[in-house]
Amino acid sequence: MKHLAITAAVLALATPAFAEYPERAIEVTIPAPAGGGTDTSARKLATLLEEELGTSIAILNVAGGGGSVGVTQFMLQKPTGYSLLATWNSPITTVPQVQQTAYQPDSFTPIASTSETAYTLCVNPDFPADTGEAFLEELAANPGKYTYGNDGIGGTMQLAAERIFQSRGIEAVAIPFGGAGETLQNFLGGHVDIYGGSISPVLPYTETGEAKCLLVTSAAPVKALPQAAGLESLGLGDEETLLWRMVLGPAGMDADVVATLSAALEKTVNDPAYVEFLATKGEIPNVVTGAALTARVQGEYDALAKVAKALGLSQ
Amino acid sequence: MGLISEILGGVFAAGPIVAMIGASILGVFIGALPGLNPVMAIALLLPLTYSMEPLVALGMVAGIYNGSMYGGAIPAILLRIPGTPAAIATTFDGYPMAQKGEAARALKIACWSSAIGGVASAIALMTIGPILARATLYFGPAEYFWIAMFGMASIGVMVGSDAVKGLMAAALGLLLGTVGLDQLSGVARFTFGEVWLLSGLDLIVILVGLYALPPVISLAEASDIKGLSASDLKLEAVKVPWSEVRGLVPTWLRSSLIGIGVGILPGAGGNIAAFLSYNAAKSASDQPESFGTGNPQGVAAAECGNNSDNAASMIPALTLGIPGNVIAALVLGALLIHGLQPGPQLFHQNPGLVGGFMVQMLLTSLLILAVGGAAATRIFAQVQRLPGVLLVPMILVLMAVGVYVINGRVIDLWVMFAAGAAGYILEKINVPLAPIVLGLILGPMAEQSVRRALLISRGDPTELFTRPLSAVIALATLGLVLWPILKGLKARRRPQAQ
Amino acid sequence: MTERRQDILLGGVFAAVGSTAALMAADYPGASGIYPTALGCVVAGLGALVAIRAVLRGADGPRALVENAPRAALTLGLAALYLVLVPVLGFYLASALVVVVVPLCLGFRRPLYSLVSTGVFIGIVWLVFSVVLEKPLPAPVWLSY
Incomplete structure (x- = not known):
């Protein structure tokens, strides 16, 4: 009985979450140490995104393993839209070649790429x-x-x-x-x-x-x-191999939430303040979303697989 | 003249002043709570200042950085729990002083030593910084290997009464330092298939367990249910006589130079500055045997050493655009977000801002005297008036929350617990804990640099000794190891001659 | 336990840890294996030295590992229980519980003092970590959706 009541309460709480996303703080995992290139890019973007989405964003740096530690820890999050990953391409397309990771490029919901250099x-x-x-x-x-x-x-x-x-x-x-x-x-x-x-x-x-x-x-x-x-x-x-950054979610995210997020990201990445900030770091904005982003990740993964194999680094 | 007034005008505006004072107080608290560390606090608070002017953000960084390095000394002295890794050396003499009823004196010396170290370092940053920064470029992997060895040599002062057990602890620390993904080959070592171990054992997690859990258990064993009365605390303002201050001056000078020297090398890290200063003070002393039993010189050396590396660690970041530690990286990140390009041109293009930050590093060092000496120390002393049995769970909760927020994972809590339980037993059977931490800090640096040096020399080990600079540091290390031995022999010979 | 026995045990544990590490590291390829293998051997060697030294001339006097065994065991046990409860009850509930229960178990009998100080303390922690720093802390299982 008590269990039922709790389930009902959780459902009551959870259902409107999809209707009026976002209604509470979002936690963004960065699989890199504070102060690095990925970190500064993501934090600056987060300040703009907070205004755009009207919610606060908490950032968690989980460094190590060339990014795989943070990404693996993130993989266990629930696809509610309140847990996001802001990463550069290496942990997703390169690290799985040289380490035995628990994830593959398709273990995530792609939301949007942000910038590249x-x-x-x-x-x-x-x-x-x-x-x-x-x-x-x-x-x-x-x-x-x-x-x-x-x-x-x-x-x-x-x-x-x-x-x-x-x-x-x-x-x-x-x-x-x-x-x-x-x-x-x-x-x-x-x-x-x-x-x-x-x-x-x-x-x-x-x-x-x-x-x-x-x-x-x-x-x-x-x-x-x-x-x-x-x-x-x-x-x-x-x-060509680029250094590029993207925002991902756990696998199985609600399509409406993904659409809300990628629209918000598209807008904030192209905000003049952010473009100017990127320029000081030698980066340019490049927003790719949906199926095109999936193809981009997979294409790079396949090309680098060949290089890693030739170098004898493959797992 | 125009530049100086521009700098001072920027620093003495309302925003930066409030930021500096607030952050210094905050910094002392962050340093004093085991588990909370300045890196985390700065990383969390910097984004809040992105919309404000840069000197507010930089003033905040300066305050937290300098304040926390002193703050670490408060629990180190009162409870033998170092608030930060850099405060381990402070426990060696600070806690024995507190046990002798000299807590107030130890805190006062720590406070002054921190301030003096910070001021010396800030002056170095302002004057000789750019010249020194260029010199650090001559330090390649071979030299870094010897610096790590130089640091390891200070193990001599930590091994305690039983040298074999001390060395064994150090070797264990070095071994623990190899856990995780090897940076040079990509091989996962001792990870047992666990992904969270790929990043290695987190220094703060181990430190909190190793150093905070044993005192907590001791507190519980003592089972004090009354709490100390105000008069027992003996924290009324003590006067440190002028003669004693004069005796500390050589220690302050020596420790400041060591801290600046270590701080300026990117990646060498401030945690070893305190150990090296402590070691140097002991070697130079007439009564080395009094160290570890409550010698004020030991507190002064450790605290002056760990603050004098602060401003110096900003030198390579501000003059070359190369961050020497995470805090310097955060500062560079903040500058980027404000649209400034770190690099050799930074000062020429933004003299008001960079100069202002240098002045802030100086002012926040002086602020330690105000906020550390009076307010913070007194508040923390009140903590000791709580009954010990209440402190036990409270410290436990603070340890847990501090460790959890580092990486946001529960498993770290168990690593902390295991380290603490092991530390409790090891200490009881005469195995010193400090060498374990030192090995954990220096091991990765030593291994990676020596292997990089060998990659560069295509496997030729003579390169490690024959580059002129590597030879110099190697000889200095040898000297550091031999000096106490020679001194000991001399001291033994003298009574025989009589 | 006598000092000699303790040191034999200590040396034995380090020798075992060191040799296990050395054996594991011997499988790591190239330079990444040499250093940990050597370190493992050093740990094992020093451990063996401690044990042998204790066998030859260890003191037979007792050396207390704990000052008050029941209290030390109780504290360690409660600390472990606390860590188990954190992910179940959530950080704040588990913490409040441990701050009330531990003093009680250690013989503190002033419930009002205990409750007030717990409230103040948890309040400060909440203010710092959840309000100012906005750090996500473990939530109770029934609320984690």
């Missing part, structure tokens, strides 16, 4: 190459001579670089660091030859002339790095 490869000004093409030729001519810093073994950055290297038969020594900041420090100190990582940390050093960025991992060149070649111009357009 390329990775870049930079060298010091004395490096004997000044263009993307010459850079790859120099690497190909000296197998095993150059070291490049990256964001961690089996991370998207490493796979993005190896994807390019493999198609040109290049062998470079990967040195994994804890993140782009640490890579930058070791690059500036001359401990590694090549900086590999996101654009934003190294950008100021291209202006002071301490870094020469010769390649980006996107098909098109990046405006902020005029010297860096896009992959299209090198005939490697198919090998």
Whole structure:
């Protein structure tokens, strides 16, 4: 009897939740440490989203395992629309290749992608190459001579670089660091030859002339790095790998709630304040929702599976 | 001149001043409650300031950061529970002082030492920061390995009466530090198929269990149902005589330099600054055997050391755009959200803001004297007037909530409980706990740097010793290990000669 | 238990933990296995040393592990029970319960004092974590939907 009463009370509470979503605070899990690129992007977006949805948003950082710890913990949440995941692509499309994760790309309800940027490869000004093409030729001519810093073994950055290297038969020594900041420090100190990582940390050093960025991992060149070649111009357009961010929900979410959320995200991501904020980090907004987002995740997952396999990193 | 008035005008506006004072008080409380830590508080509160001017956000960061490093000393002294990992070294002499009825004196020394360390560090940030920042770039993986070894050498002061057991505890700490996903190969080590273990054992979770549960059990065993009366507490304002203050000056100088040196290296971390300072103070002392029994020098060294790394840890972040720890990363994140680009140009493009933050780091260090000395210390002392049996469950609840909110998972509570139960037994059979924590902090740094160095040198180990800078730090480590031994030999020889 | 027996047991436990770790780590590929294997051996070796030392010249005097065994066991047991109850009753109900029950079990007999201080304390925790910091804490099972 008591049990019935509780069930009825829960139903009474739960039913209008779908009618007037959202009616209480939303909890967003970020599978990365506070202060990093994914964290700042998500927190800034959350402040705008709070206004748009008229509810408060609590943020929980669960770092570790290249993102898999936070994502796995999130997977157990109920698909009520009050638990969301704000992540970058690596934990979803890269990590399952190199770790045995409990989730696959299709274990979530895709809501919307938010922004994207390329990775870049930079060298010091004395490096004997000044263009993307010459850079790859120099690497190909000296197998095993150059070291490049990256964001961690089996991370998207490493796979993005190896994807390019493999198609040109290049062998470079990967040195994994804890993140782009640490890579930058070791690059500036001359401990590694090549900086590999996101654009934003190294950008100021291209202006002071301490870094020469010769390649980006996107098909098109990046405006902020005029010297860096896009992959299209090198005939490697198919090998594009981006760093992009998205918001996901647990599998089995209500379609109306997903629609409310993706509409709200589309609006806030394209808010001039957010676009301007993204620009300071070298990122551009790119909202993809629904089936197109599912296809994007799956396509990247399949392409990186091949690279991971060739590198012997596959699980 | 225009710049200085711009900076001061920005800092002494109503918003930033309120932020600094409020955050300093808050910081002391956050530091004092085991489980709550400045990283979490700053991460939670920064977003609330995104719509305000940047100096409000930065003033808040400065206040919480500096306040919490002192706050950690309060329970370390009164209850032998370090509020933050950096306050472990404070328990070594702070708690024995409190047991001798000198709690007020210990708190006063901790307060002044924290403030002095913070001021010294802020001055370093303002003056020699940019030059030092460039120098840190010469530290590659090989050098970081030796810095970790340098830190491990301070285990000498923690092993206590039984060296074998101390080393065993340190080795256990290093082993616990390998749990999780190996950053260099992606291999999951000692995770037993559990996903939450991939990120390794959380330092705060282990620390809270190891250090807070044993005192709680002891409190329950003592079963005090009356509580201390005000006169028993002896917390009336004590005067620390001028002669004693003079004796602390060399310790303050030494600890400040150590804290600044450790703080400025990205990734080296402030938790070891207190250990290194404590170790240095003991080595330099005429009566090293009095350390650990309530020597005020020990409290001064630990507290000055853990505050003097604060502002210094901002140096690489503000001058190079490289965050040395999570708090620095949060500051850079906040700057980005306010539309500023961290990097070598940051100061030139925003002198008022960066300069203002430096001044705030200085002012909040001084604020410790006001809020820490008077208000906060007195409030916390009242806690001790509660009957011990009431404190037992309350501390337990605070431990649980603090640990739970770190990662939002119940399993962490059990990790804490297991660490605490083990810590209780280990301590009773003469196994010191501090080496376990030190191993947990330094182990990952040592392993990752040595393996990175070997990857870069293509497996040639001589690289670890022959880069000029790595050789220097290696020799310094050797010196640190040999110094107390040589001193001991000398002291033994002297009485024989007589 | 005598000091000697305690140390033999302690050394034995560390030797077992160390050698288990070393055996597990030996399977990890390449450089990721060498370091933990070596550490496991060091832990095991030092543990064995402690045990052997105790066998050879351990003191036979008793060394108390607890000052008051019933109270220590009671506290540990209640603490474990509390952790079990947190996900069931929710954080606040379980916490309020433990703050009232533990002093009672330890011989505190001033119910009014106990209830008032519990109320004030839980109120402060609620204010800090749920109101100011907006941190989600475990909810009672019957409310988690």
